[in-house]
Amino acid sequence: MTYSIEIKKEMLIFEINRPAIHNAINGDVMEGFKQLINNVKTNEEIKLVVITGAGEKTFCSGGDLAVFHKLKTEEESYGMLSETAKILYELATLPVPTIALVNGTAVGGGCEIATLCDFRLVKKDAKCGFIQGTLGITSGWGGGTYLFEKGMRHDYILQMLTEAVPYSTDRLMSIGWATEIYEGDKLSAVNQFAEKMIIPHVNVLKAYKLQAIRKWEQTRLYDRIMDEVATCSVLWAQDAHHEAVDSFLSKKK
Numbered sequence: 057m058t059y060s061i062e063i064k065k066e067m068l069i070f071e072i073n074r075p076a077i078h079n080a081i082n083g084d085v086m087e088g089f090k091q092l093i094n095n096v097k098t099n100e101e102i103k104l105v106v107i108t109g110a111g112e113k114t115f116c117s118g119g120d121l122a123v124f125h126k127l128k129t130e131e132e133s134y135g136m137l138s139e140t141a142k143i144l145y146e147l148a149t150l151p152v153p154t155i156a157l158v159n160g161t162a163v164g165g166g167c168e169i170a171t172l173c174d175f176r177l178v179k180k181d182a183k184c185g186f187i188q189g190t191l192g193i194t195s196g197w198g199g200g201t202y203l204f205e206k207g208m209r210h211d212y213i214l215q216m217l218t219e220a221v222p223y224s225t226d227r228l229m230s231i232g233w234a235t236e237i238y239e240g241d242k243l244s245a246v247n248q249f250a251e252k253m254i255i256p257h258v259n260v261l262k263a264y265k266l267q268a269i270r271k272w273e274q275t276r277l278y279d280r281i282m283d284e285v286a287t288c289s290v291l292w293a294q295d296a297h298h299e300a301v302d303s304f305l306s307k308k309k
């Protein structure tokens with residue numbers, strides 16, 4: 057299975073399970089996200105959602121380049137990017153808070169998924185970044201747009217997007233991207249974090265989340281994400297992108 061879904065102490069824990077390729081996302085994992093969303097919408101017991109990656113090294117390395125590299129044109133890439141962005145928008149706007157339990161490297165689309173969550177608990181030695189620029193593309197799943205919603209300094213956001221390198225946890229904390237840094241066991245870390253929330257009063261959690269969702273609706277977050285998708289698709293179809301991905305995929309051959 058490329059993912060697992062477990063419900064523990066009113067928390068739904070979604071784990072991407074492709075550690076051999078750094079938990080890269082393919083269509084199967086996206087189906088898992090759809091199942092997660094459906095579970096939350098139909099099960100009133102779920103009060104928090106946690107997203108994490110299998111293994112010790114990586115949260116998620118973004119889209120599976122071997123799979124998505126088959127998409128060559130603007131139209132083909134728009135199809136995949138928009139479909140994924142829609143699912144991730146549903147994830148971001150779930151009625152309960154979401155926590156990215158960043159147990160290791162989060163790059164590319166992996167950094168986008170962590171960014172769209174309400175909280176980011178990051179392992180001490182993890183590195184995270186919007187490295188898409190090194191592939192000649194922008195973020196294409198809504199991640200850049202979500203980053204501008206995080207209340208971080210504008211200049212720090214643009215630096216994170218345009219430097220296109222993974223940041224250390226010190227930097228992630230100082231720019232306001234990481235919520236907390238943890239050491240040791242990831243489930244203990246998320247349990248300790250969740251205990252501080254008023255879980256028994258789930259309607260309070262939901263009411264605050266709804267305030268954020270209403271703001272996003274009023275500021276047309278969804279439309280702005282789809283603009284990001286369209287921009288990324290144009291860049292995706294250019295030689296610079298295909299050459300950069302070829303170079304990554306053939307680096308050890």
Ligand SMILES: CC[C@@H](C(=O)O)C(=O)SCCNC(=O)CCNC(=O)[C@H](O)C(C)(C)COP(=O)(O)OP(=O)(O)OC[C@H]1O[C@@H](n2cnc3c(N)ncnc32)[C@H](O)[C@@H]1OP(=O)(O)O
Pocket residue numbers: 076077078080081114117118119120121122124161163164165166168187188191194195196197304305308
């Ligand atoms: C498609 C959407 C787009 C978006 O909108 O954001 C994206 O997500 S673009 C994808 C962006 N992601 C990347 O470019 C990450 C690529 N990966 C890396 O930079 C590195 O692998 C790593 C995650 C920093 C780890 O480096 P390292 O520890 O040196 O491991 P390897 O590089 O040797 O990787 C082992 C193995 O895994 C394969 N791999 C890694 N990431 C991906 C990926 N995203 N897609 C497919 N395969 C991936 C890598 O090719 C190696 O395979 P083998 O050589 O066959 O062992």
